[in-house]
Amino acid sequence: MRTHYCGELTEMQIDQEVTVCGWVNRRRDHGGVIFVDLRDKKGILQVVFDPDDKEIFADAERLRNEFVLMVEGKLRIRPEGTANLNMPTGEVELLAHGLQILNISETPPFQLDDDDVHEDLRLKYRYIDLRRPDMQYRLRLRARVTRFLRNWLEDHEFMDIETPMLTRATPEGARDYLVPSRTHSGAFFALPQSPQLFKQLLMMSGMDRYYQIVRCFRDEDLRADRQPEFTQLDIETSFMQEDDIMSMMEEMMRGLFQSVMDVNVDAQFQRISYAEAKERFGSDKPDLRIALELVTVSDLLAGVEFKVFSGPANDPQGRVAALCIPGGNALTRKEIDVYTEYVGRYGAKGLAYIKCNDIDQGRDGLQSPILKFMPDEAISEILRRTKARSGDLIFFGADRASIVNDSLGALRVKIAQDLDLVEEGWRFLWVVDFPMFEHDALENRWNALHHPFTAPSTENPDELEANPGKMLSRAYDLVLNGTELGGGSIRIHNREMQLRVLKLLGIDQQEAEEKFGFLLTALNYGCPPHGGIAFGLDRLVMLMAGANSIREVMAFPKTQTAACLLTSAPAAVSEQQLKDLSIRLRKPQS
Numbered sequence: 045m046r047t048h049y050c051g052e053l054t055e056m057q058i059d060q061e062v063t064v065c066g067w068v069n070r071r072r073d074h075g076g077v078i079f080v081d082l083r084d085k086k087g088i089l090q091v092v093f094d095p096d097d098k099e100i101f102a103d104a105e106r107l108r109n110e111f112v113l114m115v116e117g118k119l120r121i122r123p124e125g126t127a128n129l130n131m132p133t134g135e136v137e138l139l140a141h142g143l144q145i146l147n148i149s150e151t152p153p154f155q156l157d158d159d160d161v162h163e164d165l166r167l168k169y170r171y172i173d174l175r176r177p178d179m180q181y182r183l184r185l186r187a188r189v190t191r192f193l194r195n196w197l198e199d200h201e202f203m204d205i206e207t208p209m210l211t212r213a214t215p216e217g218a219r220d221y222l223v224p225s226r227t228h229s230g231a232f233f234a235l236p237q238s239p240q241l242f243k244q245l246l247m248m249s250g251m252d253r254y255y256q257i258v259r260c261f262r263d264e265d266l267r268a269d270r271q272p273e274f275t276q277l278d279i280e281t282s283f284m285q286e287d288d289i290m291s292m293m294e295e296m297m298r299g300l301f302q303s304v305m306d307v308n309v310d311a312q313f314q315r316i317s318y319a320e321a322k323e324r325f326g327s328d329k330p331d332l333r334i335a336l337e338l339v340t341v342s343d344l345l346a347g348v349e350f351k352v353f354s355g356p357a358n359d360p361q362g363r364v365a366a367l368c369i370p371g372g373n374a375l376t377r378k379e380i381d382v383y384t385e386y387v388g389r390y391g392a393k394g395l396a397y398i399k400c401n402d403i404d405q406g407r408d409g410l411q412s413p414i415l416k417f418m419p420d421e422a423i424s425e426i427l428r429r430t431k432a433r434s435g436d437l438i439f440f441g442a443d444r445a446s447i448v449n450d451s452l453g454a455l456r457v458k459i460a461q462d463l464d465l466v467e468e469g470w471r472f473l474w475v476v477d478f479p480m481f482e483h484d485a486l487e488n489r490w491n492a493l494h495h496p497f498t499a500p501s502t503e504n505p506d507e508l509e510a511n512p513g514k515m516l517s518r519a520y521d522l523v524l525n526g527t528e529l530g531g532g533s534i535r536i537h538n539r540e541m542q543l544r545v546l547k548l549l550g551i552d553q554q555e556a557e558e559k560f561g562f563l564l565t566a567l568n569y570g571c572p573p574h575g576g577i578a579f580g581l582d583r584l585v586m587l588m589a590g591a592n593s594i595r596e597v598m599a600f601p602k603t604q605t606a607a608c609l610l611t612s613a614p615a616a617v618s619e620q621q622l623k624d625l626s627i628r629l630r631k632p633q634s
Contacts, residue, residue: 045114051087053133057119062138064089065146067175068111069156078104082113082138085180090122090137091115100143110149110172116142163595168609170600182597186585188304190257193277196296202253202279207242209235209259214559219263221272224625235261238578240497241563243280244535247574248566254280257581263606271582271594272606277530280576286518286534289575290315290474293522297472305588309470313522317477322445326365326453328478331526332471334460338365338452339429341422341440350417352396356442363445367452368430369459372437373399386458387441392451396440400432409434457526473523480508480515481548490548494519497542497563498533499575505544512548522579529584532577539567 046065053062066084073079078093078101093104107113117140128134153169154161156176166173173179194204213220213234220234236242238260246254256278263272281289294313301307314332321328324337342364346357356362369375375383384395402409407423415423430438439455441448460466480500481490490512492498500508501516508515519533536542542564546556556564582594595601602608622629 049086050082050084050089051132053089053119053136053138055121055136058121058136060119061116062119063114063116063142064091064138065114066112067149068107068109068113070109071107073105078107080104080107080113082115083175087132089133090128091117092137092139093143094139097141100140103143103145104140106145108149108151109155110152110175111145112147112149114142114144114146115140164603164609167595167601167603170610174599179596182585182589182591183599185304185589186581186597189300189585189588190581192300192303193296194257196299197255197279200253200292202255203251204256205246205251205254206256207236207239207246207258211236211242212559214241221261221263224627226624229626237262238276239278240495241560243278243576244497244563244574245566247280247282247535248569248571250282252282254278254576267604271598272602274594275581277579277581277584278576279532279578280574282572282574284575286476286520286575289532289577290520290522293577294472297522301470301588307470309472313472313474315474315476318475318479319477321475322449326449326451326456327526328475328521329523329526329528330453330473331457331460331466332473333467333469333525334456334465335467336367336369336456336460336465338367338441338449338456339426340364341366341426341429344422344425345418345442348417348419348422350414352394353414353417353440353442356444356448359444361444362442363448364440364442365448365452366426366430367439367441367456368432369437369439369463370433370465371435371463372439372459373401373435375437383439383455383459387451387455390451390454391447392441392443395455396442398426398438398440400427400434400436400438402434403427403432404434414440471525475521475523476519478517478519478521479513480517481512483513489550492545492549493517494531494533496545496549496551497535499536499541500545503538503541505541508541508544509548518575520577522577524584524587527583527587528580529587530577530579532575534573534575537567537571537573539564542567 045063047063048057050064050066064082064084066082069081069083069088071078071080076095080091080093081088082091093101095101115138117138119136119138122135122137152172153165210223210233213222213232218237220237223233223235225231225233239256239258243254258276258278259273260276261273264270298309301309318328321330323340326338340363342357342362345353345364348354353364357364380395380397387395396414398410398412398415400409401411407415407420410423426438432438439452441452478493480493480498482493484491494517499518501518502508517533519531521531522529536545543553543556546560551559582597585597586594589597591597600608600610607613
């Protein structure tokens with residue numbers, strides 16, 4: 045139907061007869077001459093309708109935003125002084141001599157150039173929202189990213205293998221989405237939270253290198269970087285160690301950013317341990333673009349009479365940490381109160397501080413209600429450790445280590461954003477040496493920090509059981525600018541070790557056979573050492589696109605309540621469908 049896209053016409057096609065198709069982006073009537081900005085996926089072209097052609101001009105007068113057109117005409121240079129240098133086609137225009145209205149449109153619920161449209165309205169009319177240039181750019185970026193990743197992995201002998209969408213429920217950390225079976229009354233499939241067990245089985249099948257860009261499903265609390273269904277780049281390899289896998293993934297990420305973004309990232313990504321990340325940044329996914337760091341001062345305050353400090357300082361599970369803010373002395377009391385309220389969301393009971401007016405004057409150059417509880421030696425050492433200067437402000441957190449880390453870690457990011465302390469660029473980071481387990485004090489049980497199939501740092505099951513709380517895992521996470529891109533590990537390839545790990549997680553052998561019998565059986569038949577990683581494709585594209593939410597890089601996302609406003613899903617189904625599935629809904633009591 046067309047000879048060219050709107051956005052690709054330039055002076056090279058001057059005086060050519062062309063046919064273009066697209067949507068009316070804007071219609072303007074200037075003294076009898078009608079101008080239409082016609083839009084397609086390549087851009088916008090100005091079309092001119094001359095009143096001398098009465099039949100076409102009459103049709104042009106009917107045009108409104110989002111009408112779908114096919115226009116024939118001759119391309120010409122715009123008259124002198126009318127060029128628009130802000131658009132690629134701004135020096136040319138199409139003088140129309142043929143117009144076909146392919147479809148009309150009601151008045152759209154919002155203008156495509158309106159950046160202040162409520163997200164619910166955008167999601168309800170997503171097919172209109174996706175016409176916006178920024179959304180088209182993001183989805184094209186996503187397509188380029190997936191194309192590069194597929195080509196790179198294929199070039200490195202990875203094989204694309206699909207795994208089932210209908211599988212069985214297995215405990216992997218989140219609630220499953222269940223699918224009732226019509227042919228097996230009372231039984232349910234589960235949609236996969238990840239292809240974890242299947243990709244391990246593929247390694248046991250001798251496939252050696254597997255990948256898949258796969259849909260995953262998790263029924264969990266949602267936020268900006270979570271969706272009930274999301275896309276994952278899933279990778280698994282045999283006969284490779286952690287360093288091999290991480291080095292290969294670094295090469296892939298460097299190639300991706302160079303190819304798609306024309307950006308050169310670090311030749312080698314920094315690696316730090318989980319313990320160091322928590323100690324320095326309060327987070328296991330720190331943003332290295334922010335120079336601020338937490339500093340432990342528990343030892344300096346263990347003997348003070350101020351129990352807010354001395355209590356956590358003397359508690360083996362406690363921590364007192366300081367966070368120095370360059371130039372923070374300018375913060376007002378009201379601003380400090382706002383930050384105090386902010387850390388309260390993470391469990392902190394308060395936010396002590398010291399203003400450094402003039403550190404050369406010692407105690408006299410400082411301002412804080414807590415100074416009276418601190419000896420001079422402690423104050424001097426705190427200033428030294430935090431590298432404080434005159435004009436800075438030091439915040440303190442004192443509580444259980446987990447609360448201090450969470451609250452000051454979040455405050456570190458918040459303040460850096462507020463005070464413009466975040467550097468430009470892309471900072472990749474590997475976090476390694478994760479604990480194998482974390483202890484749930486409320487239920488007095490161990491939970492896997494990654495998942496139950498992650499290998500511990502020992503090959504001796506007895507050593508694992510003897511001290512699970514101090515055992516490290518062979519896991520690794522890739523972090524970019526404070527966002528976890530993906531996580532992986534070397535997997536357990538020994539049946540006895542797998543049974544011991546499940547036992548520590550409160551799953552006895554009978555339950556293990558019931559839920560993971562197929563995996564445990566497969567481990568008896570020559571399982572190779574193997575490991576892999578999974579990247580959140582939506583998160584990766586979100587960062588590359590500079591978007592604030594993964595919903596901005598997904599064609600048809602759900603809301604934060606896991607609903608689809610476009611299709612009104614989830615929705616009730618007919619009584620017959622429920623009957624076919626042997627499901628009876630309980631009627632509410634009157």
